[in-house]
């Protein structure tokens with residue numbers, strides 16, 4: 001079998017194994033907590049609906065109201081600062097979902113906006129990431145030279161610097177969110193990580209309390225810069241770590257063609 | 263200025279302009295609806311809390327209960343099928359957030375899981391995408407040859423096929439979700455699009471009704487295959503459209519080095 005096919009098949013097997021193992025571990029870690037949470041929620045609900053004698057129909061209305069009113073705590077989600085925040089979550093594919101378009105026009109525009117915006121964002125972040133790496137390599141070469149060492153900068157040196165920077169950005173972001181949002185430090189770190197990997201669960205989302213979108217402009221600016229700068233650093237690391245693997249098949253394909261011609 | 267720096271700066275300017283324009287359009291499209299939704303929600307809430315005379319403290323408890331109980335409608339989120347679904351949303355970076363780890367152990371494992379899983383998933387999808395493109399090129403060459411045309415397959419041919427396949431996968435997925443979830447066809451299409459771009463807002467999430475995770479195994483399998491196969495087709499398209507832009511700076515950098523040596 002061709003090397004490219006073997007590689008692709010091995011990757012599929014690895015990924016499925018990884019998914020199976022992950023599912024088993026999450027099952028073991030989270031299932032007990034889910035059961036007890038479920039029991040607690042059911043008990044509290046029964047107690048409250050009994051206390052106030054809320055009808056089933058009204059409970060469903062209440063459910064709808066409460067779900068819809070959660071985004072309102074942030075202030076106006078679609079005034080400029082909120083809409084700008086939303087656009088960033090679209091083109092970076094973070095997609096917290098803390099606020100999503102509700103009108104048909106909004107949803108349609110969102111799809112076209114993502115279609116052009118995601119490739120644009122991807123190319124921009126990779127481009128800045130590559131520039132950062134080149135800049136770091138330049139600085140490292142000079143520093144090594146000054147200390148009288150071999151001034152050659154290895155790929156490993158760059159990976160170390162990018163990972164170090166990434167961790168520092170996450171840690172400092174986490175610290176600020178911990179102070180302003182009142183989350184526990186561990187949860188802030190989890191938020192920073194889930195954001196900068198562009199997973200964006202939306203279980204923790206910055207700027208969603210006390211009308212922060214309108215009342216705390218400096219914090220809005222900080223949060224947006226955190227995401228944009230953080231993603232740049234992550235892109236620099238991905239540029240070093242992953243990009244060459246992405247083009248492996250294509251390169252093998254080209255080599256095969258050249259060999260076939262000879 | 264060096265060509266790589268000019269390119270990166272232009273990309274930054276383009277992206278920020280794109281974000282500003284997007285924010286303005288979303289503001290125009292969504293703000294009115296947000297205002298009227300807000301007013302409606304506030305009115306309904308006042309009516310219900312008055313009717314049942316619910317205290318502020320109890321209302322906050324009710325709020326917490328309702329928010330926590332929404333994931334329970336899907337069945338058990340952390341039994342194997344649910345946990346497997348969750349793992350897929352992590353390594354693809356879709357991250358719907360329909361269910362997220364609640365324990366410190368679960369969150370910690372989730373971070374390490376994503377750290378290795380995202381690069382693995384990315385490389386796998388790109389690898390399959392490239393194989394798909396090669397396969398399509400092979401078929402196209404033979405088809406063209408049979409019809410007595412010039413058998414050369416252009417990059418544009420492949421882009422057309424990949425985009426066509428992507429649209430077909432989205433449309434057929436949307437149709438099934440429309441039938442099973444009872445969403446409007448437009449909303450199903452929006453769900454398929456937001457999922458396959460890995461934005462994953464989580465405003466619409468498959469398998470979240472009537473205990474589907476445990477009671478509808480065939481639908482579970484369909485939903486997971488839709489995501490995995492859909493992402494493969496999207497990766498094939500991205501492989502053709504974006505990959506060469508991602509390596510532009512690096513290639514220019516190499517050429518500069520070679521020129522400097524001469």
Ligand SMILES: [K+]
Nearest residue numbers: 094199356461
């Ligand atoms: K996402």
Ligand SMILES: [K+]
Nearest residue numbers: 095200357462
């Ligand atoms: K998301």
